[in-house]
Amino acid sequence: MTANSEIGAVFEAGEPAFIPYLVAGDPEYEASLEYIEALERGGADIIELGLPFSEPIAEGPTIQNAIVRSLEGGMTPDRFFSFVEELDVEIPLVCMTYYNLIYQYGSESGPRPFVERAAEAGIAGLVVPDLPAEEADPLRDACDEYGLDLVFIVAPTTRGDRLETIMEQVSGYVYVQARLGTTGAREDVSDQTDESLARLREWDVPKAVGFGIKTGEHAERIVSAGADGIIVGSALVDIVAEGAESGESTEAVADRLEAKARELKEGALRGVPTAESSD
Amino acid sequence: MTTDDTNGQFGGYGGQYVPEALMPAIEELRDAYERYVLENEDGFMNELRAHLADFGGRPTPLQRADQLSERYDTEVYLKREDLLHGGAHKLNNALGQVLLAKYMGKERIIAETGAGQHGTATAMAAAHLDMPCEIFMGETDIERQRPNVFRMELNGATVTPVTTGRGTLKEAISETMRDWATNVEDTHYVIGSIVGPDPFPEMVRDFQSVIGDEAHEQILAKTGDAPDSIVACAGGGSNTMGAFHEFRDKEDVDLIAVEAGGSSLEVDEEAGVAPNSATLSTGEEGVLHGARTKLLQDEDGQIMESHSVSAGLDYSGVGPELAYLVDEGRVDAVNVDDEVALESFHRVSRLEGVIPALETAHAFGYLEENPDAVGDVTIVNVSGRGDKDLETVVEETKAHDLDVETASTVLQEAGE
Numbered sequence: 001m002t003a004n005s006e007i008g009a010v011f012e013a014g015e016p017a018f019i020p021y022l023v024a025g026d027p028e029y030e031a032s033l034e035y036i037e038a039l040e041r042g043g044a045d046i047i048e049l050g051l052p053f054s055e056p057i058a059e060g061p062t063i064q065n066a067i068v069r070s071l072e073g074g075m076t077p078d079r080f081f082s083f084v085e086e087l088d089v090e091i092p093l094v095c096m097t098y099y100n101l102i103y104q105y106g107s108e109s110g111p112r113p114f115v116e117r118a119a120e121a122g123i124a125g126l127v128v129p130d131l132p133a134e135e136a137d138p139l140r141d142a143c144d145e146y147g148l149d150l151v152f153i154v155a156p157t158t159r160g161d162r163l164e165t166i167m168e169q170v171s172g173y174v175y176v177q178a179r180l181g182t183t184g185a186r187e188d189v190s191d192q193t194d195e196s197l198a199r200l201r202e203w204d205v206p207k208a209v210g211f212g213i214k215t216g217e218h219a220e221r222i223v224s225a226g227a228d229g230i231i232v233g234s235a236l237v238d239i240v241a242e243g244a245e246s247g248e249s250t251e252a253v254a255d256r257l258e259a260k261a262r263e264l265k266e267g268a269l270r271g272v273p274t275a276e277s278s279d
Numbered sequence: 280m281t282t283d284d285t286n287g288q289f290g291g292y293g294g295q296y297v298p299e300a301l302m303p304a305i306e307e308l309r310d311a312y313e314r315y316v317l318e319n320e321d322g323f324m325n326e327l328r329a330h331l332a333d334f335g336g337r338p339t340p341l342q343r344a345d346q347l348s349e350r351y352d353t354e355v356y357l358k359r360e361d362l363l364h365g366g367a368h369k370l371n372n373a374l375g376q377v378l379l380a381k382y383m384g385k386e387r388i389i390a391e392t393g394a395g396q397h398g399t400a401t402a403m404a405a406a407h408l409d410m411p412c413e414i415f416m417g418e419t420d421i422e423r424q425r426p427n428v429f430r431m432e433l434n435g436a437t438v439t440p441v442t443t444g445r446g447t448l449k450e451a452i453s454e455t456m457r458d459w460a461t462n463v464e465d466t467h468y469v470i471g472s473i474v475g476p477d478p479f480p481e482m483v484r485d486f487q488s489v490i491g492d493e494a495h496e497q498i499l500a501k502t503g504d505a506p507d508s509i510v511a512c513a514g515g516g517s518n519t520m521g522a523f524h525e526f527r528d529k530e531d532v533d534l535i536a537v538e539a540g541g542s543s544l545e546v547d548e549e550a551g552v553a554p555n556s557a558t559l560s561t562g563e564e565g566v567l568h569g570a571r572t573k574l575l576q577d578e579d580g581q582i583m584e585s586h587s588v589s590a591g592l593d594y595s596g597v598g599p600e601l602a603y604l605v606d607e608g609r610v611d612a613v614n615v616d617d618e619v620a621l622e623s624f625h626r627v628s629r630l631e632g633v634i635p636a637l638e639t640a641h642a643f644g645y646l647e648e649n650p651d652a653v654g655d656v657t658i659v660n661v662s663g664r665g666d667k668d669l670e671t672v673v674e675e676t677k678a679h680d681l682d683v684e685t686a687s688t689v690l691q692e693a694g695e
Contacts, residue, residue, distance in 0.1 A: 157303045
C-alpha cells in the first residue's frame with residue numbers, strides 16, 4: 001500500500017523524511033500560503049496541514065492558539081480545500097484534523113464526502129488524532145476508495161494487541177508519538193522514543209517520530225535512533241505566532257520558517273547511520 | 280449493578296474517539312469496570328455501598344411535595360438527591376470512580392467541573408478515600424460558582440482555571456483530557472456525566488442508577504405502584520439516566536428529560552453560539568469528547584458554545600445513551616428557558632422549603648408549564664441543592680426583571 005502511494009514514494013527515496021506541520025490559515029490565509037511554500041523550500045518532504053477543529057483535545061497550547069487564530073480568520077473545511085488547491089508545492093500534503101469535521105462534511109453522513117473532496121484537492125493522506133484504529137473502518141474504506149493514505153499514531157502506552165490493530169489499519173507512515181501528553185516543543189528528546197521505535201522495528205511501514213522535536217540536534221538524535229522521518233509542529237507554529245504578535249512581515253516570517261526547516265532537515269540527514277557507524 | 284450488554288454502543292451512538300495515548304487506559308478501565316462494578320470482584324460494590332450509606336447518607340428520601348401536588352392537582356414526589364452529602368447526586372458517581380481508581384492502583388485523580396457540583400463531589404470523595412485530586416474548571420464557571428471552588432479547595436483539591444474558549448464545561452473537559460493524556464499511567468479521570476468514551480457512559484449510569492432503584496422501592500412503599508412519569512433535568516445526563524434507568528423497560532412510565540432552553544432555541548451561526556443547551560432537542564449527530572452523540576455544532580462540524588443560566592447544564596453535548604433513547608422515543612426531550620427556570624427556583628423554594636439547584640429548577644419549570652403531561656403520580660429528581668446558585672439567581676433575577684414574590688427579599692438580603 002505504502003510503496004504505491006505519493007507518500008510511500010517519499011520514503012522509498014531513502015532519505016529520512018522531514019515532515020513539518022502548520023495550521024492552514026494561521027495567522028491568516030494569504031500569509032499561511034507563503035509559510036507552507038517556505039517549508040518546501042527549506043527541505044520539507046511531506047507537509048502535515050492542520051484543518052482546525054474547535055476542540056483539539058490532543059494539542060498543547062501552541063497549536064491550540066494557532067487553531068483559534070485560523071478559525072477566527074474564517075477557516076472552514078471548504079476554505080481549507082481551496083487553500084490546498086492554491087498552494088504551489090510539489091510534495092505530498094497530509095491533512096491533520098479531528099473526526100467530527102470529517103464526519104460532518106457534505107450532505108451524506110459519514111467520512112466519504114470529505115475524503116472524496118480531499119482527494120480532488122490533492123491531499124495525499126489523513127491523520128486523525130481522535131480516531132483510534134478500532135473506530136476507523138468507515139474512514140479506511142473511503143481512503144482506500146480514493147487512494148489516500150491513513151496515518152495512525154502509536155503512543156508510548158500502545159502495546160500488545162493494540163499494535164496489531166493499528167498495523168492492520170495504517171498506511172503511508174506510522175506517526176510515533178515521542179512522549180505522553182499533548183503536542184508542544186520540548187528542550188530534550190524523550191527516552192520513550194527509543195522504546196517506541198524498538199516495538200515497531202518489524203513493521204514494514206515507515207516510522208516518523210513527532211511530539212516535542214524542536215532543533216536540528218533533536219532531529220539527528222531521532223533519526224539515529226532508527227526513525228524514517230521526523231514530524232515537527234509546535235517549533236514552527238511558534239515562529240508563526242511570534243511573527244503575528246510582533247507584526248513581522250510575511251516575508252521575514254517565511255524566511256525564518258525556511259531556515260528552521262533547513263536546520264531540521266539537515267539535522268535529520270546527519271542522523272542517518274553511516275557505514276562506519278553501523279559497523 | 281445493572282447493565283446492558285451494549286459494548287459501548289447505543290444504537291450507533293457512543294464508541295471510543297480519543298487520542299491513541301488514552302486507549303490503553305480506557306481498555307484498562309473497561310476491564311476494571313467489568314470486574315469490580317459488574318461482577319463485584321473483591322467486594323468492590325459492597326464497599327461502595329457502605330461508603331454511600333455511611334459517608335454519603337444514602338438512601339435519600341422520596342418526599343411528597345404537598346404544595347406542588349395541590350398546585351398541579353397531581354401527586355408530586357421529590358427524590359431528594361440534594362440531601363446526599365455534598366448537596367448533589369454527583370457523589371454517587373464520584374465515590375464509585377475514586378474507589379475504582381484505588382482498586383486499579385491509580386495514584387492521582389483529575390476531574391472537570393461546570394457548576395462545581397461534580398468537582399466538589401470528586402474532591403470530597405478523593406479526600407475521603409485519601410487520593411490527591413486536581414479539578415479543571417473554566418474561568419467563567421469559577422466566577423459564577425465561587426462557593427464550590429472554595430469547597431473543593433477546603434477538601435484539599437487543586438482547582439486549575441481553564442482559560443480557553445468561553446471558559447465553561449466544554450473547555451474544562453478538553454483540558455482534563457489533555458492532562459489525562461499526559462499523566463495517563465498513574466492518573467484516573469473521573470468524568471462527571473454519562474458522556475465520554477466507552478465505558479464511561481455505561482459506568483456512570485450504573486453508579487447513578489441507585490437513584491432510580493431507590494425511588495422505585497420508595498414509591499411502591501408509598502403508593503403501591505410505579506409512578507406515571509419521572510421528570511429530570513438533562514445537561515450531560517447523569518442524574519437523568521440515574522433516575523430513568525430502573526424504569527427503562529416499564530413502558531407505562533413516561534421518562535421526561537428537561538433541557539436548558541437558555542434564552543432562545545434559535546442559533547447564531549455567525550457567532551458560533553447556541554443561546555441554549557438543548558442538545559437533545561436541537562443537536563445533530565457528531566463526535567466530541569470521546570463519543571458519537573448529539574451535539575450543538577455548526578454546519579461544518581465546529582462545536583458551538585452553549586448557554587444556560589445554569590452552569591451545570593451549559594454543555595454542547597449529551598450522553599450517547601440518552602441521545603439514543605430520545606431517538607427511540609423512550610425518553611421525551613423537552614426544554615424550558617432561563618426565565619421559567621429562575622421563576623421555578625423561587626416558587627419551589629417558597630412553596631416547599633426546598634431550594635433546588637438551577638439545574639433542577641428546569642425540571643420544575645416543565646412541571647409548571649405542563650402539569651397535565653405528567654400523569655397522576657410523578658417523581659421529580661431533585662438533582663442538587665441551590666445554595667451554590669444564590670449569587671447567580673440574585674443577578675439573573677434582577678437582569679430578567681422577574682416579578683417574583685420573593686425576589687425583593689433575596690435581593691435585599693444580598694445587599695446587606
